[in-house]
Amino acid sequence: MSIKENVDYVKDELSSQEKFLENFVKGERFYKKYKTLIFAFIAIIIVGSIGTVVKNSMDESNKLEANLAFNKVLQNSNDAQALEELKNKNAKLYEIALFLQAKKDNKAVEVNIPLLKELSKYQVALANKNVDELNNLSMQNDFLLKEFAIFNKALLLSNEGKYEDAKAALKLIPQTSKAFELSNLLNHYLLTK
Secondary structure (H helix, E strand, C coil): CCHHHHHHHHHHHHHHHHHHHHHHHHHHHHHHHHHHHHHHHHHHHHHHHHHHHHHHHHHHHHHHHHHHHHHHHHHCCCCHHHHHHHHHHCHHHHHHHHHHHHHHCCCCCCCCCHHHHHHHHHHHHHHHCCHHHHHHHHCCCCCCCHHHHHHHHHHHHHHCCCHHHHHHHHCCCCCCCCCHHHHHHHHHHHHCC
8 A cells, every 4th residue: 555545544534533523522512402301302201101001001990990880780770889980980881871771761861972862762752652753853864763763653653543644654764774674564554544
């Protein structure tokens, strides 16, 4: 090797070491300037992670305790302690338990779960033989038992002697519905009227 190559090699080495030291000094300045922010960010990440794990654990525990309380209520509907625990742990499951109790006792209960509210209205309308309420329920597009409400409305109308109205109601039940077979049977009966 020539002396010129050695000198160039030494210059390159010194230049790279100088850049390394320069970057190290910049990093140290950045660290000193933002040290509290860096530690705060790390602390937030750690606390957030721990909080998420604790919350998930508590949610799972509440879910398990609510399910156990619900099972107790299903076995003994008069268990006030289980009902209270269910109310505290899971409000929707509590409302389902109240709905099931009311259904067992043939009572109406106010629930906030839309599907159960509609089912409760449907049961009350059937129990009271209320054609107008069944008509209102059958007009709702998203009602789960829409076709069965129409069928029951037609059945009540035929019992009242309003055969033409019953036939018109049965025409509203589509062929794809599970209630269509029942409507066919009622239609055959209504042909003689």
